Amino acid sequence: MTIVTQTVHSAESVLRRPGQLASLMVRDLWSARELGWRLFLRDFNAQYRQTLLGFVWAFLPPLMTTGMFLFLNRANVLKSDTLPVSMPLYIFVGMLYWQLFLDCLQNPLKVVESARNLITKVDFPRESLVIAALGQSLVTFAVRLLLLIVFCAFGHFIPPIWAIPLAIAAAVPAMLFGLCLGLLAVPPGLLFKDLGQAMTLGTMFLLVVTPVGYFVNAASPGHWYYRLNPLLYLINLPRDLFFGITTPYAPLVGFLFLGSLALLITGWVIFRISVPIIFERLGA
Amino acid sequence: MAERDVLLRAQSVWKKYCRDLKTSLMYGVADVVRELSASSNEVLDLRPHEFWSLQDISFELHRGETLGLVGANGAGKSTLLKVLNGVVKPTRGRVEINGTMQALIELGGAFSPVLSGRENIFVSAAILGFNKREITPYIDEIIEFAELEEFIEAPVATYSTGMRVRLGFSIAMFIKPDILILDEVLSVGDYAFQTKSLERVAEIREKAGGVIFVSHNVNQLRRLCSKCLLLEHGKAVLYGDAAEVIEEYMLRQVAMTADSKRKRSVGLDDDEAVRLLSWGIEQSGAGTKGTLAMGPFQVWYTIQINEKQSALSLDVSLFNEAMQPIVDFMQPCPELSGVTGVYTISIDYPHIPLSARQYFPYISVVDQNSLRKIVKFLDPVGFSIGGKLTGRGMLAPDVTVNIEPGDYAGVSPRSEEALSR
Numbered sequence: 001m002t003i004v005t006q007t008v009h010s011a012e013s014v015l016r017r018p019g020q021l022a023s024l025m026v027r028d029l030w031s032a033r034e035l036g037w038r039l040f041l042r043d044f045n046a047q048y049r050q051t052l053l054g055f056v057w058a059f060l061p062p063l064m065t066t067g068m069f070l071f072l073n074r075a076n077v078l079k080s081d082t083l084p085v086s087m088p089l090y091i092f093v094g095m096l097y098w099q100l101f102l103d104c105l106q107n108p109l110k111v112v113e114s115a116r117n118l119i120t121k122v123d124f125p126r127e128s129l130v131i132a133a134l135g136q137s138l139v140t141f142a143v144r145l146l147l148l149i150v151f152c153a154f155g156h157f158i159p160p161i162w163a164i165p166l167a168i169a170a171a172v173p174a175m176l177f178g179l180c181l182g183l184l185a186v187p188p189g190l191l192f193k194d195l196g197q198a199m200t201l202g203t204m205f206l207l208v209v210t211p212v213g214y215f216v217n218a219a220s221p222g223h224w225y226y227r228l229n230p231l232l233y234l235i236n237l238p239r240d241l242f243f244g245i246t247t248p249y250a251p252l253v254g255f256l257f258l259g260s261l262a263l264l265i266t267g268w269v270i271f272r273i274s275v276p277i278i279f280e281r282l283g284a
Numbered sequence: 285m286a287e288r289d290v291l292l293r294a295q296s297v298w299k300k301y302c303r304d305l306k307t308s309l310m311y312g313v314a315d316v317v318r319e320l321s322a323s324s325n326e327v328l329d330l331r332p333h334e335f336w337s338l339q340d341i342s343f344e345l346h347r348g349e350t351l352g353l354v355g356a357n358g359a360g361k362s363t364l365l366k367v368l369n370g371v372v373k374p375t376r377g378r379v380e381i382n383g384t385m386q387a388l389i390e391l392g393g394a395f396s397p398v399l400s401g402r403e404n405i406f407v408s409a410a411i412l413g414f415n416k417r418e419i420t421p422y423i424d425e426i427i428e429f430a431e432l433e434e435f436i437e438a439p440v441a442t443y444s445t446g447m448r449v450r451l452g453f454s455i456a457m458f459i460k461p462d463i464l465i466l467d468e469v470l471s472v473g474d475y476a477f478q479t480k481s482l483e484r485v486a487e488i489r490e491k492a493g494g495v496i497f498v499s500h501n502v503n504q505l506r507r508l509c510s511k512c513l514l515l516e517h518g519k520a521v522l523y524g525d526a527a528e529v530i531e532e533y534m535l536r537q538v539a540m541t542a543d544s545k546r547k548r549s550v551g552l553d554d555d556e557a558v559r560l561l562s563w564g565i566e567q568s569g570a571g572t573k574g575t576l577a578m579g580p581f582q583v584w585y586t587i588q589i590n591e592k593q594s595a596l597s598l599d600v601s602l603f604n605e606a607m608q609p610i611v612d613f614m615q616p617c618p619e620l621s622g623v624t625g626v627y628t629i630s631i632d633y634p635h636i637p638l639s640a641r642q643y644f645p646y647i648s649v650v651d652q653n654s655l656r657k658i659v660k661f662l663d664p665v666g667f668s669i670g671g672k673l674t675g676r677g678m679l680a681p682d683v684t685v686n687i688e689p690g691d692y693a694g695v696s697p698r699s700e701e702a703l704s705r
Contacts, residue, residue: 007381008378009373010374011374011377034416037410042407049398121387280372
């Protein structure tokens with residue numbers, strides 16, 4: 001006997017049947033794997049095909065920001081403590097995690113906007129777009145890790161062997177935090193173009209006020225203010241782990257991880273409900 | 285019809301839209317909030333700037349059926365397809381789909397221009413829910429069907445519109461859904477590709493699937509559809525037997541253009557050298573409203589010649605719905621040359637065994653020297669021949685077929701000649 005799948009489209013709010021919604025979400029996420037992967041491959045392959053420098057563009061952002069902070073540190077604009085490792089390497093590792101957070105934050109809106117034509121015409125699991133966005137962020141992160149290996153060799157630094165998987169796993173909270181904010185930004189970002197612009201400007205400001213390229217200690221003026229910034233913990237935990245420095249941030253990051261996870265699921269529900277309604281009104 | 289044969293059931297589907305973008309976006313925010321608060325979204329009141337794009341649409345699609353969606357532009361066909369396809373939510377009502385459904389609506393939209401045709405096949409297949417392993421066995425067939433063997437490794441940016449649509453169409457065709465939705469896609473592509481695609485659609489239907497077909501091409505609708513739904517201003521005007529619905533659609537189409545055309549062609553420009561005053565169709569000596577019996581009929585025109593013309597001809601035609609000329613001839617008219625005044629031209633058609641379709645008489649008064657058409661007129665209402673449509677033929681003569689027992693007397697010279705070619 002063949003099993004016939006039944007689909008129903010009705011005006012009823014999907015939240016009226018939370019159980020059904022949850023199972024639909026899981027089903028769609030599962031069926032979105034292949035498409036997410038394909039869309040990621042499509043964008044990844046297409047991204048560098050029309051460039052002269054190709055993959056170099058993947059390396060440039062963390063290199064540029066590292067260079068910027070090195071310059072500021074040399075000029076003594078930003079005071080730093082003495083470090084057990086080389087300063088450029090320390091900043092570069094921080095910038096890797098910062099860029100991962102940033103990509104996860106910005107890519108969902110970009111990917112959804114670029115799929116406008118498709119969304120208004122074909123019914124497919126929209127989750128695949130988020131998977132593609134996440135894939136892009138992760139692969140760029142992985143490619144940048146290759147550059148880190150080169151830098152470590154160059155700077156004669158060998159991280160403790162147990163620290164490498166730990167430092168990679170500890171990147172997950174930063175990634176999730178970026179992704180949940182990025183997902184929540186999709187509906188308002190689609191409605192008002194201002195948000196995309198504000199995000200570009202805002203993240204620049206955020207980079208400056210997040211102590212990734214410089215250091216803050218108890219003696220720094222306004223240090224309590226920095227402590228309100230979750231990115232301080234999300235980036236410093238994996239970085240400290242990578243360099244084998246004792247870190248006090250683990251419990252706090254664990255808490256942030258759980259919070260991000262809850263926010264991610266909320267963002268996902270809002271995304272599912274709002275994206276079709278918004279695109280129905282925006283058109284192709 | 286058994287319940288298990290119902291592939292798709294639309295029950296009282298309503299959909300509203302907003303004309304103003306900013307207001308629409310504000311309503312969108314309100315709708316999202318309403319959805320998130322899990323309250324009922326079945327609101328039937330129209331807010332300011334809103335209008336009904338679909339009103340109370342109900343129908344069923346059964347296994348092996350092809351349902352045609354017809355209607356003028358803006359009648360709600362595309363909106364209905366989007367609701368069926370799950371791209372937009374109905375404002376009220378319900379659509380039940382039993383099985384897999386695939387819409388063939390501008391599939392080329394997912395193509396990345398810098399990637400090759402082959403790479404794009406995998407992306408499109410994934411959008412349609414098929415992974416690389418599932419689509420790989422069909423790759424060569426898809427490329428062959430799309431007639432793109434030579435270009436498949438080239439970036440899609442270098443493809444013509446026709447090539448893109450062919451590729452998009454071919455991918456979806458090989459996926460074999462239970463329900464296939466075709467929205468005007470068959471209008472792109474050359475004749476050979478269209479024919480091939482129509483055959484493929486018929487194949488899907490024969491494998492006990494269902495097809496929903498949107499087209500303005502009456503011939504394609506007639507050929508493919510068993511049932512039709514006629515939409516007008518978002519309402520279902522007629523739903524049932526394809527031939528009946530298509531005829532009603534045609535009548536409404538021509539009636540719509542008739543109003544505007546009549547105003548344009550009759551009695552408006554007094555300065556014209558030759559003017560058409562009136563026209564009519566008669567059968568058996570009486571005027572007729574639109575349906576004729578098979579047999580002789582007369583088409584007449586009253587014209588007014590304001591300026592003398594040296595040499596005039598009449599160009600007379602009778603078109604079918606596909607605007608193919610069934611009758612077409614040119615005749616010099618010395619009676620109208622060098623004169624002014626009002627004249628009546630009557631054209632008497634003998635018994636032509638026309639099939640039961642819609643026909644449109646055409647006339648033009650031509651200046652023989654310059655071949656300029658001084659007045660031309662296509663009757664937008666036309667007439668239909670009553671009776672039952674028996675097939676695809678343009679003519680329906682009384683053909684008799686005789687079958688008798690007989691002996692085989694060897695190959696006839698005619699068949700021998702044909703076989704030797």
